[in-house]
Each structure stands twice: as structure tokens, then as C-alpha cells.
Amino acid sequence: MSYPYELDNATLWDAGYQSGRLYFTLAQGAAEHIELPTGLACNDRIGGCDVELPTFRAFVEGLYDSYSRTNSAVLQGLWRGLLVTSLVLLDMAGSSITLSAEHEEALRNEMASVGRSMGAPNWRQYRNP
Incomplete structure (x- = not known):
């Protein structure tokens, strides 16, 4: 069983049910x-979430601002x-945000590992050369 995240009827992340639901719940709490x-809305038709990109x-x-501001x-x-x-x-939705030099290398390395697990087609691009 999966919990897909879709943008304009295209699946961005075909998350496992547990991973997809937990991510959604954590995102709601952080929000x-x-x-x-x-920008995530439950979609009963697909049993997952629609992503409203902006x-x-x-x-x-x-999230990044909160992460960056705390010591x-x-x-x-x-x-x-x-x-x-x-x-x-x-x-995966075709967008990104700017990461500060202070955090970029560590976050990109983690993104490569997580991206591989999420089935991101370009996960290798996250690693800094």
C-alpha cells in the first residue's frame, strides 16, 4: 500500500503508506x-496527498528559516x-530554495541519501562535487 504525493495528476513521490502518512502528520505539526x-492536501481519490506548489x-x-535561526x-x-x-x-516538484553556504553541504549530502530512498530521479545531483 502506498501514499502518493501528486502535483497536477503526476506522482512526485510514491511513498510507502507509513512513511507518507508520518511525513504528512509531521508537516501538519510543523505548519x-x-x-x-x-500546501499538502489529503486526496481521497488517490489515498495520498496533492501538492500545491507555491x-x-x-x-x-x-522550515528552513526555523532550522537556520535556532542555535x-x-x-x-x-x-x-x-x-x-x-x-x-x-x-521532485521542479522547484528549490536557496540554502546558505553554512548548511548546504551537509543538507545536500542528506538529500542524496533520502532522495535515493524516495525514488528521486536526480538524487545524485544533491551531492556537492
């Missing part, structure tokens, strides 16, 4: 915390998994 909508991109920017290792750790998955999903 409440940063006071931004996720709203989702703004959500990912908000707390605990908060950064809590943000990081959701952020990396969101960055890969955003890339």
Missing part, C-alpha cells in the same frame, strides 16, 4: 508551529528530518 500552511515552497522556506541542537535535530524530506519533495 502549526511556524504558522504557515503546508504554498508548499513557502512552507519549505519557513539549539535539539531543535535543529527535530527540524532536520522533515526539512530534508521536504527539500527532496520540493526538488
